[in-house]
Amino acid sequence: MRIVVLGGMGFLGRGLVKRLTESGKHEITVFDRVVPQTDDARLSKVEYVQGSFESGYDFATLVDGADLVIHLVSTSVPGNERDTLDEIQGNVIPSVELFNACVTKKVGRVVFMSSGGTVYGASSRPNRETDLPDPINTYGLQKVMIEQALRYASRSSGLQYQVIRLSNPYGPGQNPRGTLGLITKLVYQALNHETISIFGDGSVVRDFIFIEDAIQAILDVIDNGEPNATYNVGRGIGTSVADVVNAIALTLPEEIRLEHKPGRRVDVPYSVLNIEKYRSIASIDDFVSLDAGIMKTYEFFKEHRQ
CATH class of the missing domain: 3.40.50.720 (NAD(P)-binding Rossmann-like Domain)
Structure with a gap:
């Protein structure tokens, strides 16, 4: 084609x-x-x-x-x-x-x-x-x-x-200084010992x-x-921003510094996808877990400092 x-x-x-x-x-x-x-x-x-x-x-x-x-x-x-x-x-x-x-x-x-x-x-x-x-x-x-x-x-x-x-989506190759990619940004900030900033109280749920x-x-x-x-x-699994931060803290050998910023009205509080229709044609048996994805992203940025 x-x-x-x-x-x-x-x-x-x-x-x-x-x-x-x-x-x-x-x-x-x-x-x-x-x-x-x-x-x-x-x-x-x-x-x-x-x-x-x-x-x-x-x-x-x-x-x-x-x-x-x-x-x-x-x-x-x-x-x-x-x-x-x-x-x-x-x-x-x-x-x-x-x-x-x-x-x-x-x-x-x-x-x-x-x-x-x-x-x-x-x-x-x-x-x-x-x-x-x-x-x-x-x-x-x-x-x-x-x-x-x-x-x-x-x-x-x-x-x-x-x-x-x-x-x-998140992971290696995403711009850690860009607007998109919460997990990518937080992993990069943790690696570089920067203060991690999140909007609101961390209760926003996303499908990563x-x-x-x-x-x-x-x-x-x-x-x-x-x-x-x-x-x-998507993965069809909802994870709150607070849970992402906790997973990064538990997975990475870095000390996490966290600050909260005011929430944004444009952020949907809960967004998770039902992927049953995709499952019917999927070649993926098991999606990359959150912990594994965080570690893969961390190892990429360790090797490719930006």
Whole structure:
């Protein structure tokens, strides 16, 4: 297949492109704001296209001849999202233009990376794919709008789609100074004897998944999932922020210094995914445990100081 990956230089994208390239079966094109230098790109056997994900970009040329388009791009992140109009202009409109280009160029399938942590909104139980979206922040809102735009494009054409609602990936390769990746950031701070900062009292619950498992699950959906379907991808296990901090303190040989910051209204109090649908196609028997994931992340940062 010819596969185009938008956002292929991000944390998730790099790992996914690496796995797709290792098979030796696919022709891969990566689109992102920043791409490797010419020599590095040539050695990777991947075609890189530098560009900004924005309205007016020539998506038709980008996806021409593609069998599969994987849309990983978001110009904002949870907790740092913009107002509704900015989210629509920065994420929704370019996505609609991308999907229209895919229809015009007769792309076979589009896989869209949505957000399992924000589209469902506040809940008290693990969310199923059939639960109605009810986002409480603009990040989740734009994800829901893009999902719906993709479904509409599919209904009005022969384009197939898959929506993946991913929980909270973490691990080696994630930017420890970035906005996303609670576990990655806390492990990095512990290793460097920095004060660990958390928002609120630590009662916020999330569904954390190690990056290697997240990538394998995405590949499972692409290879074995139903067309025109939505899949939750996570571990299906809820862990509070306080429990994460305790696990880091018990797992790592570092002294933990902790401080609490005021909670944020955009944070969903409880977000855990029901993954029964994914389990029906999964190649993963046992997910990487929280303790093992913390140690793998710690060992990576010990070896690759940033």
